[in-house]
Amino acid sequence: MSWDTDWLKKRARITPDRVAVVDGETRERWTYHNLHDRAERLASYLLEIGVTKGERVALISPNNIWYFDLMFACTKLGAIFVPINWRLSKNEIYYILEDCQPKLIAYHDKFKPLLSSRYRGSLLNINQQHEILLKKTSLQHYFVDVDETDPLAIIYTGGTTGKPKGAVLTHQSIFHNAINTITSWNLTGDDTTVTYLPMFHTGGLNALSIPLLHIGGKVVIDDKFEVQRIIKVINEERCTILLLVPTMYHVLTETELFQKTSFPSMHTFLSGGAPCSYRIYDAFAKKGLAFKEGYGLTEAGPNNFYINPNDVMKKRGSVGKPMLYNNVKIIDHNGDEVRCSEVGEIVISGHHLFAYYWNNPTVTAETKKNGWLYTGDLGRFDEDGYFYIVGRKKDMIITGGENVFPLEVEHIIAEHEMVAEVAVVGISDEKWGEVVTAFIVPKEGVSLMKEEIELYCKAYLGSYKVPKIIRFVSHLPKTAVGKIDKKQLVEMVL
Template sequence: MFVEQEWILKRAALTPHHIALINLTSKEQWTYQQLSEEIGKWSQFFERQQLQKGSRVAVFAKNHIQLFAVLFACGLRGLIYVPLNWRLSKEELTQILEDATPAILLYEEDSHCPLVLEKMFSLYVSQHEKEIQPSRQDVDVNDPWLMIYTGGTTGQPKGVVLSFQSVNWNAMNTIISWGLHAQDRTLNYMPMFHTGGLNALCIPLLMAGGTVIIGDKFDAEEALQATNQYQTTISLFVPTMYQAMIATKYFQENQFPSMKVFLSGGAPCPHPIYDAFYNKGLFFKEGYGLTEAGPNNFYIDRERAYAKKGAVGKSMQFNEAKIISHTGKSCAPGEVGELLVRGKHMFRFYWNNKQETANILQDGWLKTGDLAMMDAEGDFYIVGRRKEMIISGGENIYPQEVEQCLLRHPDVREVAVIGVGDDYWGEIVTAFIVCPHQVASLIDDLNELCHQQLGRYKIPKQMIFLDELPKTSVGKIDKKALYRLVDSSIC
């Protein structure tokens, strides 16, 4: 009888000789049959360790195709796969390990695994028996498969528990709604401790029988060259990666004929990035998701995205979305409110945190904490985080609107806008700006641009120039670090 965790073995039986995975750095590649064999080795290893169903398997490693074998072996054994963000400090990692209480830790020999982890776990796996068939455990669709810890940029990291149903429905919904198939290829640089690196395109494409090329340390020119070399058809990058890519000579001088669409996620994408791709006749669009849901929730046709910059489209075939006001009523078209989603792709619960689970899951809907707007045609736009909304002089200001305005200036490379406390206004709009070279009249130019495009209350009262903006471990602009920068300058 077919069970939830065995679809990868079925895929290997259907297309055993098709290439499943390619490691970009080493050029190592596995067919689906080889992936199945590697899964079997890890499954038997876990059995020898006498790990019980529900035990957590912590993994401390950079991107590599071997991680998929570990992930799927955990599924076969009913174990919970817990990828660790190797960019965190010892204190942060210790906090996560104390919360997850894993039964075993796997890490790369050359990964410089923090000493605190070595003290807690001394097991390192380097050899496996060959030609061993996968060993199975009975699991339920609601049993946990992955536990991904949130980045912690707004507070203490939480273990987001994803069941077999969560992961598989996200994959199936993505395949059907986005039209993925076995001829599709994706290049993934998103870290595999992040839902974007696992669930956005990698697992859906493996379910569909496609090919996943795994990169580790992002390099803009390398990524573009690999796009052409491996003839990828759809790939996900975050806006800061795209910013680096469009600045390369390789991007300017080359076409990418195999690409059906470049997909942006993780944060709202600056419109000049759209323009850079559209000017080359390339399709580009945005998606939206979060660790607790998907991360895939919407679909927009690539031609439609061309006419509607910033739109993420409509909810996918097997999930729903709505926008509600602060009173709980559905918002009218054009009205900004909080985005709620629901579907079988949602997470099960936060590990050891019933209260936070109850706060975010209400009446079957997940409260995303993101602000959104729907137009008259039913297409959704993500406006920003509810917690990031600025209230200045009693007026609501959405940072993304100010950021998109400032990015229209050709000398501005990156922008982040936050609200800084002020005794008179409550908060004042503060813009952090990166430009390739200092322009004497830039501030005057930006003020004039803002006066043309924005209401007066939205215009930044402070503009701070930086060599680069701080980034999180997945390449997003770290606004929490900007708040700390402001606080330290005040002190």
């Protein structure tokens, strides 16, 4: 073992009395000493029921401290933490449990119906038993030789393109993402965030929560995204940095309360998970607040870029430059690096990469090659070395032999004053191969015509990029983490 993987033990020793975690609803607070003690006691309980190194421990729960309890207990034992996406169907969850075969499933009361009776492992009702166990369980003396390359977590990536894949994150993966984030983003122990992204997702767990705990900051956990509540939490807990997905920012910036709030403690608003509308950039710029986008994925970090907030408006839409301890390049279909402004696939290397897909060596070999992660995302960089995300390779539309990037069309339509939300997909067509198709949510109380959108697009886009099919809808379907579910949109037309 080249370094001690149990860094929480040392953090608790250095800053035992600092507040580590706050419940956003009850405002219950836990210090670093509390956090470490809970993990020690839970590790002792897991040992009592026979959980050993390499075995999986699953959790299905809304955001709360139990995520940290189980993850840090697994850190100590060399066990593998598996947070479960509770927004999946019962069959999808059963598939995940069959795939990873957890020794124990800890669950919240309200998600008990999602657990199939076919599952034969141990169950722990965290509402009824968890706190009692922590009080009653006596600390055991144990030693487990845990190496940095041992698995720490399996995070299953979305199921919109097939069965979920379990991305295995090692102690090294999570540690290096934390260090890279802290050093590149200049995080300190004085920083506070509130985690609204679901903690079964890498954005909720690893984007800010783990890095801030690593440096001795404060993490507020909440799971009810309501504008009045989030603004209250930000101001009362004096949050300094926040990560939301674009759909959350869309809701936030459209409210009168956002316009009236100055956010005096905040230094950075971050957006991730999907490309962001320029309208959101403008909403923050008008208030003089720092706003920027990031880029990442479960298999890499998820943090990979840094951009100075002072550069955001002159490089609007850019995710910035690669962080200190990772490398990024953009390649063409032959694997050669592209030139400035050319579009290609984003590939990433660094110690923060995932190790492999659980029980899936074939897809692992297709995704990781010679130490590089092939993301399937398209990007470009400008003459100053700033990177821009163009979209997913699988989302690129080829119509009449021309390439159309949905994000470009979405950005244009989103700027229309009567449009609330938009998503663009390609629909199979006998004549054109694919046709550009736009799904538009009009602003409340307004009426839009297809011809209006067509004329608007023709003023800014080449004719082949103008949507041939335009559908007005009341809402856009979203995935578990708030991304627009484009697979569902395609199915709505077919």
